Amino acid sequence: MSDPATQDGRKFTTESKLEKLFARGEFVVTSEIGPQKGASADSIIHHTAESKTYCDGFNITDNQSAVVRLSSIAGAVHILRHGGNPIMQMTCRDRNRIAIQSDLLGAYSLGIRDVLCLSGDHQSFGNHPSAKNVFDIDSIQLIALVKMMRDEKRMLSGEEMKDEPRFYIGAVESPFGDPLELRVMRLAKKVRAGAQFIQTQAIFDVEQFAHWMSLVRSAGLDQRVNIMAGVIPVKSLRALKYMKENVAGISVPDELIERMAKAENQQEEGKAIAVELIGKLRNIAGVKGIHIMPVSWEAVLPEIVTRAGLHARPVID
């Protein structure tokens, strides 16, 4: 394989566009596309065309919520073909170490350069709750594996390979997950394992997030990994309440619920809240980007990015 690309005299670990943008000091914007529950990429292609100039990369989810959908590798290839930059999600729920490594090799050969390593939602949440899960390795071990393949040109077994996959490695973190002290310790562990960028769970409580970031900064982690704050644009009061009550790791302040309840037009209010959140989050020291997750509201991305003043996305030649 080619040597890591160099630009501006820097040495890069990968050919990833995200890596270059972070290195240049750009404030990076990523978004998310959930594939369809069917053998069609129409929606992926549509959202890619609609939003590709409004973000620097699209996460393509891997059977999120344990619901069977078109695979993240195939989805990533559709995004690539239509001019977008895919960030392939890979969970540990459905593949053992053999399938994970094989999929990483395949994905890289297809032009995918960014991977996001996750545990995966438990199958009991999905549409096949009677499935057997895998969890052969966990998300931190997955991060270390992707790095090992790239930097040591070895498989998990230690066996050497000639053409190694060179992925830019992402991970997720849940700033409001419990216990808090362990969260920062675990972020450090992800960084030690090889994570180069982190997308956080959706933030609604800016104060609490700012506190977490201060812990992250005291541990010096903001210098070692590019942290992107997660934002979910919410369409309705119902959706906001649902997240407050049912989604682990999401904390929604009561003021926000009240504000949404009073709004004449909840969709518009939802957009305004997202834009404000982005404004506040990007000013917190150590935040290097925003990850916008317009869950089943993909069409809203261009407007939110534009209103947040982030539309002109940097170009890499």
Add this chain to the structure above:
Amino acid sequence: MIVAEQKPLTEIAENIKDAQKVLVVGCGGCVTVCLSGGQKEVDILATSLRILRKKDGTPIDTATETLERQCDKEYVDKLAEKVQAADCVVSLACGVGVQYLAERYPDKVIIPAQNTKFIGGTTEHGIWEERCALCGECILAQTGGICPIIRCSKSILNGPCGGSQGGKCEVNPDTPCAWTLIYGQLKRQGREAALGEIFPVKDWSKARDGGPRKYVREDVLL
């Protein structure tokens, strides 16, 4: 202990529908302790099957026996006469006992009357919880005596996952998050810094994934 739960009577009855003489065999081991397959349950099951078949107009004869242990050839041997006299045998042991009967008496149909669930213990009277996945390479020394393989819903070795909230597991609000427990335990012992180390991938060949396991002890071979 091995914890087992009796199958619904209708399922057991369906599996013995062609038999006229049924032997019901219990076990004096784990299933007696977990109140599902000892002498008392054997008698109740035999009576229930008789009543059901009488109602259906196809009455059966039942015989009963509860062995010291069904997972032991010596005890299983003692059943020979009763087994010969029966058309079919219903076992209230765990899956091991059922198989020991099936191996020893290959000409007889052996029906399991239990769903063998897990190995664990009681947390309070009437409640049993799983504690060990029999992974073949115990890591409890590193995890404060709390097993993440079985008590974490995702068997994570570098937990907790993002779903841990208020000390509970995302999969079930009644289940404590194993990693919150592990953290609490190690912290109490001043050992929590160890969680900063990446726990290496597990060798599952030592677990069920390596195929049926066998353990040979040369020193006690005859």
